[in-house]
Amino acid sequence: xxxxxxxxxxxxxxxxxxxxxxxxxxxxxxxxxxxxxxxxxxxxxxxxxxxxxxxxxxxxxxxxxxxxxxxxxxxxxxxxxxxxxxxxxxxxxxxxxxxxxxxxxxxxxxxxxxxxxxxxxxxxxxxxxxxxxxxxxxxxxxxxxxxxxxxxxxxxxxxxxxxxxxxxxxxxxxxxxxxxxxxxxxxxxxxxxxxxxxxxxxxxxxxxxxxxxxxxxxxxxxxxxxxxxxxxxxxxxxxxxxxxxxxxxxxxxxxxxxxxxxxxxxxxxxxxxxxxxxxxxxxxxxxxxxxxxxxxxxxxxxxxxxxxxxxxxxxxxxxxxxxxxxxxxxxxxxxxxxxxxxxxxxxxxxxxxxxxxxxxxxxxxxxxxxxxxxxxxxxxxxxxxxxxxxxxxxxxxxxxxxxxxxxxxxxxxxxxxxxxxxxxxxxxxxxxxxxxxxxxxxxxxxxxxxxxxxxxxxxxxxxxxxxxxxxxxxxxxxxxxxxxxxxxxxxxxxxxxxxxxx
Numbered sequence: 258x259x260x261x262x263x264x265x266x267x268x269x270x271x272x273x274x275x276x277x278x279x280x281x282x283x284x285x286x287x288x289x290x291x292x293x294x295x296x297x298x299x300x301x302x303x304x305x306x307x308x309x310x311x312x313x314x315x316x317x318x319x320x321x322x323x324x325x326x327x328x329x330x331x332x333x334x335x336x337x338x339x340x341x342x343x344x345x346x347x348x349x350x351x352x353x354x355x356x357x358x359x360x361x362x363x364x365x366x367x368x369x370x371x372x373x374x375x376x377x378x379x380x381x382x383x384x385x386x387x388x389x390x391x392x393x394x395x396x397x398x399x400x401x402x403x404x405x406x407x408x409x410x411x412x413x414x415x416x417x418x419x420x421x422x423x424x425x426x427x428x429x430x431x432x433x434x435x436x437x438x439x440x441x442x443x444x445x446x447x448x449x450x451x452x453x454x455x456x457x458x459x460x461x462x463x464x465x466x467x468x469x470x471x472x473x474x475x476x477x478x479x480x481x482x483x484x485x486x487x488x489x490x491x492x493x494x495x496x497x498x499x500x501x502x503x504x505x506x507x508x509x510x511x512x513x514x515x516x517x518x519x520x521x522x523x524x525x526x527x528x529x530x531x532x533x534x535x536x537x538x539x540x541x542x543x544x545x546x547x548x549x550x551x552x553x554x555x556x557x558x559x560x561x562x563x564x565x566x567x568x569x570x571x572x573x574x575x576x577x578x579x580x581x582x583x584x585x586x587x588x589x590x591x592x593x594x595x596x597x598x599x600x601x602x603x604x605x606x607x608x609x610x611x612x613x614x615x616x617x618x619x620x621x622x623x624x625x626x627x628x629x630x631x632x633x634x635x636x637x638x639x640x641x642x643x644x645x646x647x648x649x650x651x652x653x654x655x656x657x658x659x660x661x662x663x664x665x666x667x668x669x670x671x672x673x674x675x676x677x678x679x680x681x682x683x684x685x686x687x688x689x690x691x692x693x694x695x696x697x698x699x700x701x702x703x704x705x706x707x708x709x710x711x712x713x714x715x716x717x718x719x720x721x722x723x724x725x726x727x728x729x730x731x732x733x734x735x736x737x738x739x740x741x742x743x744x745x746x747x748x749x750x751x752x753x754x755x756x757x758x759x
Contacts, residue, residue: 333387337357402428404479416481468481547736659749664734673729693708
């Protein structure tokens with residue numbers, strides 16, 4: 258990379274105070290709250306960028322600004338703005354409006370060292386970390402009310418919204434000793450604590466927004482409902498993160514929903530989406546090329562509870578009229594392997610996983626509520642019998658596990674010149690696939706070609722008024738081609754949706 262010179266100007270305020278910023282680090286990542294940390298001179302600036310008033314400050318001046326900002330940060334009650342201008346070889350601007358003051362730190366003060374004041378601002382979605390738990394004790398089993406309220410949910414965000422509405426308006430609780438417990442519960446999903454205010458559910462082209470529920474939305478929604486109620490000291494954000502792991506979801510960003518606006522995006526984890534961001538060799542100081550895959554798999558198998566699992570799932574709590582002696586021997590596991598893979602031809606092994614608890618929950622919920630043929634409600638849209646439906650959905654789950662696991666440990670990074678956008682004007686955002694373009698050795702070196710593709714999991718922009726600026730892009734699923742290949746065959750094609758949501 259040629260030497261690139263970038264001049265940085267940062268104009269920032271927090272809780273009505275103008276800050277003199279010396280450096281800043283903006284961090285964006287999948288399943289994380291966008292955060293910017295400002296390194297400031299610990300007195301108010303003159304009001305002009307890069308002109309802090311720091312002449313002979315006293316200890317009290319250092320402490321006063323810290324003590325003014327700290328209570329606001331603890332309560333997430335004040336906001337700030339950051340305006341960034343880059344000029345030089347690459348010109349760019351970025352504006353962050355009404356971000357929440359969430360942290361303040363002050364270093365120790367000495368006669369030989371300048372103090373350091375750190376101010377942390379976060380995207381407004383950080384308000385979801387403030388409430389979420391239910392501290393009261395319900396008077397009756399909450400599941401029955403949830404089953405009724407959740408009906409009709411078409412996405413994870415719907416399930417959260419319906420569940421929060423249920424515990425606010427349709428469930429009675431024993432009177433708490435302190436009414437603040439009721440205040441916390443009544444704040445669930447309201448105003449600044451409403452996930453819909455910050456998260457748009459994007460199904461990435463799939464046919465359903467409910468995990469595994471293409472033909473059984475209500476059954477799987479009811480199975481998800483207890484999962485989205487934080488009842489043990491967690492927050493709404495904690496619940497979302499826990500659910501993302503269990504339901505193959507991720508909080509990401511795209512050109513419409515990103516850190517520069519009010520809303521981010523949540524949807525099925527799709528690491529094999531087609532490339533929408535281009536990184537250029539001309540702006541790169543250092544990068545990794547795709548390495549060996551440390552965890553080679555060619556398929557996924559899920560074991561069921563036992564050889565008789567099909568029989569127990571089929572019957573539930575009732576006898577559906579089938580003669581177990583006439584039924585074929587049920588398989589004890591379900592497996593997904595891409596076409597063309599065999600022991601002799603494949604390079605890798607089968608990964609073994611457990612059946613997802615939500616699948617069993619969906620069946621047993623309907624088994625209790627069903628009548629003639631148990632679990633028939635959950636799978637009323639399918640033609641085959643319940644046992645085969647269970648196996649097919651479990652196979653879909655195995656396919657999804659394969660596609661989010663294969664290649665996930667091939668990681669890399671690119672250290673780029675400071676910039677918020679690629680050459681095409683696209684914001685460099687986590688949760689998207691990028692391609693790294695390098696100069697071609699053919700045609701006199703005038704052309705370019707993709708060196709690798711990677712799923713962006715983290716982007717860090719480091720800005721400093723004294724130099725040393727840069728953008729670091731960290732990736733997983735790094736591969737030389739857009740498709741994931743096994744012995745020359747495309748085992749996972751670029752643009753593949755998450756199989757658990759199709």
